[in-house]
Structure formats: C-alpha cells, structure tokens
Amino acid sequence: MPHRTAPLLAALAALCLPPAALAQNPVDRKAEAEFRRAEKAVADSKYTAAHQIYRDLAARYPQSAWGKMAAFRTRPTAYLGQGDLLRHGPSNNRVDVVFMGDGFGLDDQNEFEDVARAGVDVFKNHKLLGEYFSYHNFLRANLVSKDQGVSGYGRVKDTALGGFIAGQVQGQVGVDQGKAEAMLHQLDEHDGYAVAIVKAGSMGTGGGGIAAIGGRADDTMVHEWGHAFAGLSDEYSTFTGHRGAARNGRNVSTTDDLTKVPWRHFVEAGVPGVGAYRGADGRIKGAWKPTSGNCTMENGVQFCPVCREQFVLQIYRRVDPIEAEKPEPVRDKARALRVAGTADFEVTAMQPKTHQLDVRWHVLPEAAGIVPADPARRKDRNQRGALAPIQGKGDPGGYLGGGRTKFRLFTRNLEPGKYQVVCRVRDDAKPSGQQWPWVLKDDKQLLQSERAWWIEVPAR
Numbered sequence: 001m002p003h004r005t006a007p008l009l010a011a012l013a014a015l016c017l018p019p020a021a022l023a024q025n026p027v028d029r030k031a032e033a034e035f036r037r038a039e040k041a042v043a044d045s046k047y048t049a050a051h052q053i054y055r056d057l058a059a060r061y062p063q064s065a066w067g068k069m070a071a072f073r074t075r076p077t078a079y080l081g082q083g084d085l086l087r088h089g090p091s092n093n094r095v096d097v098v099f100m101g102d103g104f105g106l107d108d109q110n111e112f113e114d115v116a117r118a119g120v121d122v123f124k125n126h127k128l129l130g131e132y133f134s135y136h137n138f139l140r141a142n143l144v145s146k147d148q149g150v151s152g153y154g155r156v157k158d159t160a161l162g163g164f165i166a167g168q169v170q171g172q173v174g175v176d177q178g179k180a181e182a183m184l185h186q187l188d189e190h191d192g193y194a195v196a197i198v199k200a201g202s203m204g205t206g207g208g209g210i211a212a213i214g215g216r217a218d219d220t221m222v223h224e225w226g227h228a229f230a231g232l233s234d235e236y237s238t239f240t241g242h243r244g245a246a247r248n249g250r251n252v253s254t255t256d257d258l259t260k261v262p263w264r265h266f267v268e269a270g271v272p273g274v275g276a277y278r279g280a281d282g283r284i285k286g287a288w289k290p291t292s293g294n295c296t297m298e299n300g301v302q303f304c305p306v307c308r309e310q311f312v313l314q315i316y317r318r319v320d321p322i323e324a325e326k327p328e329p330v331r332d333k334a335r336a337l338r339v340a341g342t343a344d345f346e347v348t349a350m351q352p353k354t355h356q357l358d359v360r361w362h363v364l365p366e367a368a369g370i371v372p373a374d375p376a377r378r379k380d381r382n383q384r385g386a387l388a389p390i391q392g393k394g395d396p397g398g399y400l401g402g403g404r405t406k407f408r409l410f411t412r413n414l415e416p417g418k419y420q421v422v423c424r425v426r427d428d429a430k431p432s433g434q435q436w437p438w439v440l441k442d443d444k445q446l447l448q449s450e451r452a453w454w455i456e457v458p459a460r
C-alpha cells in the first residue's frame with residue numbers, strides 16, 4: 001500500500017542529510033580521500049604506511065566518520081584492509097576465497113601474505129582445485145592481532161580471529177566462527193568462504209565456510225577446505241573428539257547397504273573402487289566411506305570420486321558456465337530484435353584447465369521457443385532449477401570452446417517471423433585423461449547454462 005508508506009518515507013528522507021551534501025563537506029571529503037589512500041596502501045602491501053595514514057587521519061579528524069573508522073582500524077587487534085592475491089574475474093561469477101591471518105602483528109603482514117600466496121599455489125597445483133582454478137578469486141584480508149599464539153590450556157590471547165585449541169585429543173586449531181564472519185563482512189565482496197591461517201596453531205578444523213589451519217599446511221588446508229567449502233565429512237576412523245551420533249553426509253553413510261548409501265549413483269554406474277568401506281567420521285563403527293583409496297577427507301592427497309563430484313557441484317552453485325554475452329538477452333518476445341541479413345551473437349564460456357565446455361547454438365522457430373532461465377545472477381544457482389527441454393530438430397551448431405565463442409545468424413534461409421536464438425553451454429566435467437566424468441548426478445543442471453534472444457525476421 002504505497003499511499004500509506006509514502007508520507008513516512010518522505011518524513012524519513014527529510015531527516016536524513018542528502019548524500020550530495022555529505023560529499024560536499026570539504027572536511028569529510030579530505031578525510032575520505034585519506035582513508036582511501038590507506039586502503040590503497042594495504043592493497044599494495046604497504047602495511048606500515050597504511051597504518052600510519054590511518055593513525056594520522058584518526059588524530060586529525062576525530063569527529064569525522066572516516067576518522068572514527070580509521071581509529072577502529074588502528075586498534076591493537078583490527079581489520080586493516082584487503083587486497084587481491086589473484087583475481088581471475090568478477091566476484092559475482094567466481095568463488096571468492098579470502099585468506100585471513102590470526103596471530104599476525106602489523107610487522108608480520110608480509111609473512112602472512114607469503115603463507116597466503118603459498119595457499120593459492122596449493123589450489124593451482126591440486127588436481128581438482130587446479131582444474132577449476134580460474135573459477136576462483138583469491139583475496140587477502142589483512143588482520144592485525146595484538147597477541148601471537150592461540151587460546152587454550154587456560155591462557156587467553158587477544159587475536160583477530162580468536163584462534164584456539166579446538167581438539168580435545170590432538171590439539172588442532174580452530175577460530176571463532178563469528179569473528180571470522182565479522183571480518184569477512186568488512187570486505188567489499190565475499191562469498192562467505194575463508195581460509196584462516198593461525199600463525200601459532202597446528203593442524204586444522206573446518207566447517208561453515210571457514211577453514212582454519214595452523215601456519216603453512218598444504219594438505220591440511222585442502223582437507224579443511226573440503227569441510228568448509230564442500231560440506232564434506234571426515235573419512236578417517238581415528239577418534240579425534242566426541243561427535244555425537246553418526247549421520248549421513250555427502251561422503252559418509254550410516255549404512256553399508258549399497259542401494260541406500262548417499263553415493264549409490266556411483267555404485268549403479270559401476271565406478272571402480274566405489275562401495276561402502278567401514279570406518280569414517282572419526283569412528284570405527286556405524287559409519288562408512290565411499291572408497292578405501294585414502295581420500296583427502298581421510299589423509300590422502302586427492303579426493304575420492306564422491307567428494308570430487310560434490311566439489312564440482314559446489315563450485316557451479318556459485319559460478320555460471322557462461323561468463324558474459326552479447327548482445328543483452330531478449331526474453332520478451334514483444335521486444336524481439338529485428339534482424340535483416342546477418343546478426344552476431346557471442347558468449348564467453350568459463351575455461352577449466354584441461355578441458356573445454358560444450359557450446360551449442362540453436363535457432364528455434366517461434367512455436368518451439370522455450371522459457372529461458374533467468375540470466376540474473378543469483379548467489380546460489382541451485383535456485384534456478386533445470387533448463388527447459390529443447391524440442392524439434394534443433395539443428396544446433398555445436399563445438400567445444402572456452403572463452404569467447406561467436407555465432408553469426410544468416411536470415412536469408414529463414415521465413416519472415418519470430419525465432420529464438422538459444423546458446424547452451426555445458427561442462428561434461430571430464431578433464432583430459434579421465435575415464436569417468438567427475439559429476440555423474442546433476443539434478444539441478446548446475447553444470448549447464450543458457451542465454452536466449454528473441455529475434456524477428458521482417459517480411460522482405
């Protein structure tokens with residue numbers, strides 16, 4: 001009922017300073033410029049300089065919102081700023097992996113950056129994560145901690161992420177989930193995923209988007225990333241602490257009945273080595289894992305087929321296989337593009353490391369037109385659902401391609417009328433040298449995407 005709320009909104013607007021007036025305040029404008037200069041210094045890895053700019057700013061403009069924020073960033077334990085470690089593309093179509101440090105002082109920020117860069121290399125060189133390396137961005141959130149070390153055994157440390165001894169048995173490190181999320185929210189953009197490097201910690205823990213590891217620990221990082229990003233369970237049977245009752249997970253089953261395990265589609269497809277093996281989820285009894293092959297979620301270097309599938313699906317929940325398109329899709333038939341002669345269409349497909357996505361162009365007569373999937377990017381592509389089936393002869397021009405692929409439509413063989421040009425891009429998830437696709441079950445068709453344009457061929 002807009003007629004009721006409108007006066008209220010007008011009253012609220014009258015109370016607020018218009019943004020233009022804020023921008024014109026010369027003190028605030030100067031303070032903001034200084035603040036941005038400090039942020040730029042962090043982005044350029046000039047940490048001491050950034051800290052000094054924040055301090056000066058806080059002293060010079062204590063009443064300004066920028067001065068207050070600068071003071072906030074110079075506290076003994078604080079968020080200092082952010083920078084890119086490696087950016088492959090726009091955040092809205094990448095998995096943004098944020099590295100953050102715990103127990104690192106202002107003088108340790110270069111050391112933190114080195115460990116974070118080593119972490120990026122782990123992604124790059126990993127068989128699975130490396131295949132989809134370009135689907136990720138790597139960022140750093142620079143956090144200053146007053147204390148080094150981790151809390152536990154009766155001592156409490158003042159650190160940015162509240163690193164603590166999480167494991168009762170092995171002493172593996174954890175971070176405060178709330179603190180890690182609060183730090184993520186300081187960034188311009190994030191997906192809720194972070195790798196928290198705890199300087200004085202050992203081993204790691206992971207879940208809910210946050211992988212915590214002690215210092216530089218390559219294999220541990222991948223394992224914890226499996227928990228944090230892909231929601232995978234442990235496949236080892238070693239007791240590391242009480243976990244409550246055994247639960248079914250993506251890669252852990254409470255039954256060894258092969259018709260009931262969560263990965264039964266792998267068994268039905270006959271993927272070698274996949275079955276139900278006793279001992280998982282930190283217990284010897286009552287929990288089964290998909291392979292005996294020492295998956296990363298156990299202690300191994302590579303993921304088992306079941307975990308791998310979950311990983312690829314999870315990546316595609318965030319990343320649309322179609323990165324960009326030209327021209328703007330036309331969903332409304334009434335706004336069909338008028339085409340006489342030729343028209344060019346273009347999509348940019350994502351590019352895995354060793355295999356290409358399948359790109360197909362269809363020209364559908366009006367009666368066979370589909371309701372195309374909403375191209376609006378969503379945080380979770382699960383919401384989109386499966387694509388509409390394409391009926392009829394289709395006559396698709398198909399090829400394998402990464403990057404930019406073009407399609408030129410010639411209208412001379414088309415009767416006057418309306419048509420729909422549809423481009424579909426699909427990842428078969430079958431990297432070079434692999435006998436089996438990495439994804440066997442994709443109910444939501446996350447590995448596919450489409451763009452569509454209504455066109456009209458005028459009467460000659």
Ligand SMILES: [Zn+2]
Pocket residue numbers: 235251290295296297303304305306307308
């Ligand atoms: Zn596994």
